[in-house]
Amino acid sequence: MVHYLRFLRTPQVADISKKTIQISAVAAVTTDLGDSFLSQDVTTIARIVDATKHGEILRSSEICWRNGMRAAKINLQCNAKYAGRLVHLHLTTRDTISAYASCEVPAIVDAWSSRFTIKAKAKAEPLVERRLQLQGKSQARIWEETGDSIARHIWFVDDPLPLLRKLLTDDKAKRLRVLEVGAGCGIVGIALSQLRKSDIVLTDLGDAQDILQSNVDCAAPVSGSSLKRQVLGWGAGLGDLEETKFDLVLVSDCIYNPDSSVLLVETLKELSNLNPNLLVFVAFKRRHDADDVFFEHMQKNELRVVEEGTIKLPHIMTDYDNNAPQIESFVYKAGD
Ligand SMILES: C[S@@+](CC[C@H](N)C(=O)[O-])C[C@H]1O[C@@H](n2cnc3c(N)ncnc32)[C@H](O)[C@@H]1O
Structure with missing residues (x-):
């Protein structure tokens, strides 16, 4: 069965200091109906991607999804110089990226948040975008x-x-x-x-x-x-x-x-x-x-x-x- 990366809570700017910005979200890997969670370990990748500069990745981090989990917390810290940028949070896996590169259906479908600006209290809308090759x-x-x-x-x-x-x-x-x-x-x-x-x-x-x-x-x-x-x-x-x-x-x-x-x-x-x-x-x-x-x-x-x-x-x-x-x-x- 194909599984899906899902946002249980869409990304939000949790904290901005002089040096760093913290972006948080909650995600899960579920079946299409969202009624079962993936019961095996997989390394997912969370990355902040600039929405205007054609895919520039501002920050990337690996998040481990483990058998038995129902939710994974995501906390990404990026440099304060990125304040004001319009970005997406992209959740994916290495295998998903390779499957798209060869025009195959991935075993885990990735998720793009809607765009949000990196500024205090900003939050992405409750939407998820799928980009299928x-x-x-x-x-x-x-x-x-x-x-x-x-x-x-x-x-x-x-x-x-x-x-x-x-x-x-x-x-x-x-x-x-x-x-x-x-x-x-x-x-x-x-x-x-x-x-x-x-x-x-x-x-x-x-x-x-x-x-x-x-x-x-x-x-x-x-x-x-x-x-x-x-x-x-x-x-x-x-x-x-x-x-x-x-x-x-x-x-x-x-x-x-x-x-x-x-x-x-x-x-x-x-x-x-x-x-x-x-x-x-x-x-x-x-x-x-x-x-x-x-x-x-x-x-x-x-x-x-x-x-x-x-x-x-x-x-x-x-x-x-x-x-x-x-x-x-x-x-x-x-x-x-
Ligand atoms: C499981 S979804 C499939 C969605 C889409 N075809 C796909 O493959 O991604 C079933 C769809 O049938 C629609 N549907 C269910 N009962 C319907 C009805 N009586 N009249 C029109 N659409 C209906 C639902 O709103 C839903 O969007």
Whole structure:
């Protein structure tokens, strides 16, 4: 299972003297839902990075995360000459840095605090930024809130399926019309907008819209792409989305509640009625048997699996998780 560095308390300037400045924060290494802590030792790196001078590291320190810990205190002292600088606190590991350098999913995802100025009592906002390396030089920068809402957490999805790859790589001049349902913080649709010319609509419930908008604002879609967000509750009708014949619908980690799964299928059926050639890409992490409700309803509604695959995730063996995790992925289609 992929683990995440998280801020339990975002950085703040704890003390400023004539010679030194002390910056403190509290962090943890947890699973995606934040419900379990990493139960093995790992050396993390906390560093103060200048937000304006392209990554200048002002101070770096190693913090040991030990099996059994639920929180790690971070206290960094830096030289008082840095007062007034606009900085981030970056939490990472050496392996994370190497994984990004080779475009791989890291076993531990790093965390960037929001920017704060080094001055008395300054505190970073309760946000965390993830900077994920995509193919080529593109980087997806995604904000999450530091609370526990799953609408704002990141789930990794890769794409090994030939039919989907063909849609994404054929006829690159054509703008793909893409809708993401249950987009959360928008990582999947935003990553796609940075890789392929497309018109992408990221949708989710009302309370995910602020974080979605922040991520739309700092995304860097390829030239000719458009990216917007809007509210779409499953099973509540398509509203003005009915006016677009989408080519692709993205469903990433939206199957975890049998009641909402039925509504989700209703929405996917309505979308496929608009375009029989629509492909629906579903990426799914199995959590309980009731997850099958989604697949049964897809079948009842004559949405067929035309391709399937599995994506192995990096895995750290722990007491609570000794099965190597995987993402199952499916491409569905309504027509022949
Ligand atoms: C586990 S998150 C996945 C987020 C995102 N797709 C990803 O992979 O990063 C599930 C998302 O489904 C959304 N969701 C749950 N029920 C919904 C509903 N009835 N209508 C619309 N979105 C819903 C949640 O708000 C949440 O953002």
